[in-house]
C-alpha cells in the first residue's frame with residue numbers, strides 16, 4: 001500500500017461508506033484534486049451502516065430537498081446499473097384512517113415535488129405485492145420509482161472509491177483510522193493518524209455513527225446519536241427460484257406497524273432466498289452513545305451490529321404476520337438477524353455544511369443510502385461554489401444553536417425523533433416534548449398565568465395564544481375566525497390566536513418577540529461588512545437611527561435569510577433576525593467577516609440579554625403614549641416609520657423601533673382598519689434591557705392598557 005502522504009488538499013474521514021465514497025466522486029467531478037480518504041475498516045466499509053443496509057430507495061417525503069437528494073441518488077444508481085426499479089408501496093391498515101389520510105397527504109407532497117406517487121386500492125396492492133393479505137388494508141400509496149440499490153450500496157461505495165483512485169485524484173487508505181483533527185486559529189490544519197500526520201486545508205467528516213467522536217476532537221459538536229434498528233430474516237424462501245433477480249416484488253412499508261418487508265430474490269443470488277423484515281422501535285427506541293460503539297476486534301458481528309432477540313419485536317412481528325402471512329410460515333434465521341446502528345438527529349434532518357466552529361471542517365453526516373449520492377453532490381457543490389443548487393437550511397449543521405448540541409438535549413431529542421421514524425404521521429406543527437423551557441423571557445411567568453399555549457423555537461418558549469383571551473375575544477370575533485373543519489388543519493393550532501390578531505388589527509396588542517435574535521455589530525469594518533452582506537443599502541447615506549428590512553444572499557444570488565438592520569451610528573449596527581435562523585445568520589456574518597478580512601468588528605450576541613416586545617395596531621401609539629415620559633417623542637415627525645430611538649417607559653430604558661411585520665398598508669380589511677389609525681403607527685418594537693424588567697406596578701398598568709392583556 002502507498003505511504004500516507006504528508007500533505008493533501010482534502011482529507012475525507014470515513015471513506016468506505018456510501019457517503020464518503022459519494023463525496024469523493026462528486027468532489028472530483030467538480031474539479032478537486034489531491035484528496036486523501038481515511039477509512040478505519042476495509043474499503044468498502046465492512047463495519048459501517050452501509051455494510052448491512054437494506055438499500056431501499058423511496059421518494060416519499062414531505063420535504064422538497066429530501067426528494068431532490070433521493071431522486072438524484074436513484075438516477076445516479078440507475079445510470080451505473082446499480083438500481084432495480086421494482087416500485088414500492090406504503091399501506092394503511094384497515095382500521096387506521098389516520099395513516100390513510102397521511103398517505104393522501106404524501107401523494108400531495110410527492111406531486112408537488114415531481115414524484116410519480118399515487119393512491120391504489122387493496123386489490124391493486126395485492127396484484128403488485130402478492131405476499132399481502134389485502135383484507136388488512138384500506139388502501140396504499142404506490143411509488144413506481146422506488147427501488148433497491150444492487151448488488152449492495154456497499155459494493156457501490158467500493159466501486160466509487162476504486163474509480164476515484166483510478167483518476168489519480170484520490171488516495172484511499174483502508175485500516176487507517178483518523179485519531180484527531182488538528183485545529184489552529186479556528187481553522188483546520190491537519191489530521192492525525194497512527195501512520196502519521198497529514199497537513200490539510202479541508203476535512204470532510206462522513207463517518208456516520210462515529211461522526212460525533214471525531215467532531216469532538218475539533219471541539220465542534222455533532223448532534224447525532226446511533227440508533228438500533230432491528231432487521232430480521234426469514235427463510236428459506238424458494239418461490240422466486242429461477243427468476244435470477246435480486247428482488248422480485250415491490251418494496252413494502254407498513255408504517256402503521258412501524259415495519260417494512262422485501263424479498264431478497266432468487267436463492268441463487270448472493271443474498272437470495274429469504275424474506276427480510278425491518279422494524280423501527282416506536283415505544284422505547286434504543287439509542288447508543290457513540291463512545292459505546294465497539295471496536296471491530298471486540299464486536300461479535302460488527303461494531304454497527306448488535307444482538308437482537310425475538311422478544312424485542314414480538315408484538316410487531318405478530319401484527320406483521322397478519323399483513324404478510326409468509327413471515328409466519330418461514331423459519332426465523334436468528335443467526336442472520338441483528339440490530340443495525342444508524343444515525344438519528346434532534347430534528348431528523350441530515351447534518352451537512354461547514355462546521356460553525358471550525359473553518360474548512362465540513363460535515364456530510366446522518367445521510368441515508370437513498371440520499372448518499374445526492375448528499376455527496378450537495379456537499380461538493382457547497383464546497384466548490386459556496387452554496388448548493390437547493391436551499392440547504394434544513395440540513396445545514398449551523399441551524400443548531402450551541403445549546404441544541406448539549407449531550408442531554410441531543411439524547412432526548414434524538415429519542416423523540418427515533419420514535420417517529422415510521423409512526424405516527426408527524427404533524428408539521430407537532431411540538432417536541434423534550435428540550436423545553438431552555439430559553440424564557442422575563443414575561444414567561446406572566447404568560448403562564450394568562451394560560452399561554454406555548455410552542456418552541458430555537459429553544460425559546462413562544463406563546464401562540466392565551467387562554468385568558470378566549471372568553472372575550474372568541475365571542476367578539478367568532479364570525480370572522482376561519483373554521484378549520486379538518487382535524488389535521490386544526491391540530492396544534494389555537495383559534496384564540498386568530499381572535500387576538502383581529503383585536504390587534506382593530507385596536508392594539510402586544511406580542512412577546514424575545515426569541516428574535518439580536519446582534520450588535522460595531523467597529524471600523526462594520527459598515528463595509530454589512531454593506532457586503534445585505535441586498536439593501538444599510539450604511540453610506542442611510543441616516544443614523546434608520547432601519548432597513550433586507551436580505552442576505554448566498555453565493556448563487558439566492559436568498560439566504562431575511563432580516564432587519566438598524567444603523568445606530570457611523571459604524572454601529574443592530575441586526576435583528578428570526579429566532580429559527582439566528583444562529584445560521586450569526587455564523588454567516590462571522591464567516592464572511594473572516595473571509596473578507598474584515599476583522600475590525602465587534603459582534604455581540606444580545607439575544608439572551610434583551611427582552612423584546614412587539615406593540616401593534618392602530619392604537620399602538622396612543623397606548624404607548626400613556627407610559628412614556630414625553631408623549632411627543634412618539635409623534636410621526638419625531639418617530640417616523642422604520643426608525644429607532646430610545647424611550648423611557650416609566651423608568652425602564654427602552655430601545656424602540658417603529659416597524660411593521662403585518663402588512664397594514666395592503667388592501668385587506670385588516671389594513672383598512674390599520675390605515676384608519678391616526679398616523680399609521682402599526683408596530684413598535686420595544687427592546688428592553690432584561691435586568692430592568694421587574695414585575696412592578698408599572699407593568700400591571702401596561703398590561704391593562706393592552707388588548708391582549710399580556
Ligand SMILES: Cc1cc2nc3c(=O)[nH]c(=O)nc-3n(C[C@H](O)[C@H](O)[C@H](O)COP(=O)(O)OP(=O)(O)OC[C@H]3O[C@@H](n4cnc5c(N)ncnc54)[C@H](O)[C@@H]3O)c2cc1C
Pocket residue numbers: 013014015016017018019020038039040041045046047048049050051052053054055056057176177178179206207208209210214229230231339340341342343365366367368369370371
Ligand atoms: C439495518 C439497517 C438498514 C438500513 N436500511 C436502509 C435503507 O433501506 N435505505 C436507506 O436509505 N438507508 C438505510 N439504512 C441507513 C444507511 O445504512 C445509512 O444511513 C448509511 O449507510 C450511512 O452511510 P455512511 O457512509 O454515512 O456511514 P457508514 O456506512 O457507517 O460509513 C462510515 C465509515 O466511517 C468509518 N470510520 C469510523 N471511524 C473512523 C475513523 N476514526 N477514521 C476513519 N474512518 C472511520 C467507518 O469504518 C465506516 O466505514 C439502514 C441502516 C441499517 C443499520
